[in-house]
Amino acid sequence: MTARGGPPRTVSVGGREFASTGSNSPNVVRGGVENEHLVNGDGKTARKIETPIPWSVSSFSIVIDNANGDAEYLVAFQKGDDGDIVFTWSDGSVDAGVGNIEGTFADEKATASTSIEFKGPGELKRL
Secondary structure: OOOOOOOOOOOEOEEEEEOOOOOOOOEEEOEEEEEEEEOOOOOEEEEEEEEEOOEEEEEEEEEEHHHHOOHHHHHHHHOOOOOEEEEOOOOOOOEEEEEEEEEOOOOOOOOOOEEEEEEEOOEEEEO
16 A cells, blocks of 8 residues: 655644645654653663653644634634644544644735644544
8 A cells, every 4th residue: 555645634723624735744743752761870771761742733834814814713722721623634634632832823924824833732643
């Protein structure tokens, strides 16, 4: 079977769907744990330290429709509690997590788009 790739299709933020610009390749961290191995003094044994890490999707470029109030919606979502974020990928698969918008995002008027990062506790779940 051949693996399919391509830009993401959409992201739903708190139930409102945004189209991908179709020209991006977001970085996806599924969450879980990050491992670190520390060698003990005997040089033969080690300890594995597991540090929980959040899920995140960064460099996700979406279309911003100013007439539809998209930027204002995203600002309001960001100010609120964490909510449902659902990603639909180019191969039709869907991942979901509870989280929020991380950092700041710029509403790029000339291209009607913005690059945004989403992050939340736990792991992204395949639906």
